[in-house]
Amino acid sequence: MATLQLNQIVKRFDDTQIIKGVDLEVNDREFVVFVGPSGCGKSTLLRMIAGLESATSGDILIDGQRINDVGPADRGLAMVFQSYALYPHMTVEDNMGFSLRLAGVPKAERREKVREAARILQLEPLLDRKPKALSGGQRQRVAIGRAIVRNPSIFLFDEPLSNLDAALRVQMRIELARLHEELDATMIYVTHDQIEAMTMADKIVVLQGGVVEQVGSPMELYHHPRNRFVAGFIGSPKMNFLEVGVDHANSEGVRVRLPGGESCAIPVDGSDLATGSTLELGIRPEHLMLDDQGPMEGEIQVIERLGGVTSLYVRMGESMVTVTADGDVAHRVHDKVRFGFEPQRAHLFDSEGLALPTLHRHPLAGLNRQDNRAPSAANGQ
Ligand SMILES: Nc1ncnc2c1ncn2[C@@H]1O[C@H](COP(=O)(O)OP(=O)(O)O)[C@@H](O)[C@H]1O
Ligand SMILES: [Mg+2]
Known part of the structure; x- marks a missing residue:
């Protein structure tokens, strides 16, 4: 169970304001996608949530607690990057269990957690392999597995599929949606690809130039864009x-x-x-x-x-x-x-690029990905 709240987050590098006062609510178990053109501040925002970058001003709250001054390791988050950064000399099993070993988790427990993550990611047959004997998609799954074993309260993904070819991206997109359903965790996912945002998000946050242009479900943004940029x-x-x-x-x-x-x-x-x-x-x-x-x-x-x-x-x-x-x-x-x-x-x-309000709401505008689920899955097990 984890919610995230950003209140008036500002980030300045030297004299340049990169993030210009972002407010955001992420609900428990929501899949939220930050999308926008390259350079709009997506990674910077995610890195501030992770604690890898400090906020110049504003508050970051997890489950209602201000965590601006909490170190990255103590925020209960796990981040998956575009580059997998696996240790080449370690097996899949050791790569996935490495953070647990550092944290002093006993071997038997480590093994159990890694096996469970491997089951979820269908990596079981590959546990003894080294990274060089894996495909790009398999390596990315190991990187995700490394996050899963830590049982984070929130998963953070920064363009995790950008290094994969088009066909594999489509497949991994489906796997990530399935993973979200199986783990029932809160996930924040950064991408420049609006198709990834549309297909995976419960809630999309469109960013441009360090400003949130619109927040809404995929169908809300499609049918009721607030301005010309989002449209x-x-x-x-x-x-x-x-x-x-x-x-x-x-x-x-x-x-x-x-x-x-x-x-x-x-x-x-x-x-x-x-x-x-x-x-x-x-x-x-x-x-x-x-x-x-x-x-x-x-x-x-x-x-x-x-x-x-x-x-x-x-x-x-x-x-x-x-x-x-x-x-x-x-x-x-x-x-x-x-x-x-x-x-x-x-x-x-209008001349400022703002949409004139539509006189009727599209019937599917409020629909999000969870509404697509079968009732039994939505009710949990
Ligand atoms: N450490 C840094 N020092 C100075 N400028 C930075 C730093 N990190 C990012 N920036 C700038 O902040 C802007 C947003 O970067 P980033 O968050 O990486 O964008 P995105 O992930 O949306 O492509 C860019 O203009 C980038 O050059
Ligand atoms: Mg980025």
Whole structure:
């Protein structure tokens, strides 16, 4: 059982403020993912939680106790890094049990804990091997095993899958989700990869430039991004952004003028908008639909066939938009196509990049990964 709370955490290196006042609540047994572009401060934040870096100001609380002045070894946390840092001359068993040996845990107990971790990670047949005789994925599992044997109250992961190839990353992602379910532990996971965040998190924390842009479930961030940054960062291929003029706006909707001249009413709160102002319309590629009667028209520049779906890159005047079409779509480059979208799928962003509030919540917006579980698993054993 472990909760974590960050209150107004600031980190300065020399004169540069890297973390700019972060507040966060991590609930017991939650899988929380910090995601953001390289350099936004994810590792720094995680290292402050681990105690490897001190906070310039603010409070870090575990289970309600302030731990800023507690040393890393006494915080009850275990961290797994991108580089596995296994001892090459030790077997898997000795690598996994090393921290227990340092802590003076008797041999029999050590052995039992290592065997249990090996069972969970399916490493039992490999316990006598040295790291050089393991694949990348197996080495990363040993690094995770080293954390498990310590029975930490919170697991901290810093981009643990970044060194693995794409197929193995997908497999390890599934294993980590399964591990979270089996251990029922609180986990904080750092990645720059929004797909890892979407697939593993109960709660995603989107960071940019040392600031939290939004906290929410994956589907919350996907359907209700608070600003243009989150809208563009979450989802693949990226959301399309088009400049549009406001024809008419009130609390029940905003009528915008699309590129090409047609108008369209978007169900967002436009109470504070002036007619004639300019907004950005955001629509995800998967929400643009080819339609001969659609309000927008463009010319296909590039076609990417992925098998199940096809990405069409369509030029509309000055802008390019991505349209996700059916895998078997028959179009060719230079074809003119018309397309449209359901107005409730569209987002509008003001000149500061803030999303205008949508008038209805998406029914799945509150869903998190635990809601996907079978009732028996959610109730524990
Ligand atoms: N020890 C340090 N001294 C000075 N600057 C640092 C130090 N550690 C990290 N930084 C800077 O802090 C910023 C955030 O780094 P980091 O937390 O590693 O980002 P991320 O993990 O999101 O890629 C970067 O600009 C980095 O250069
Ligand atoms: Mg990092």
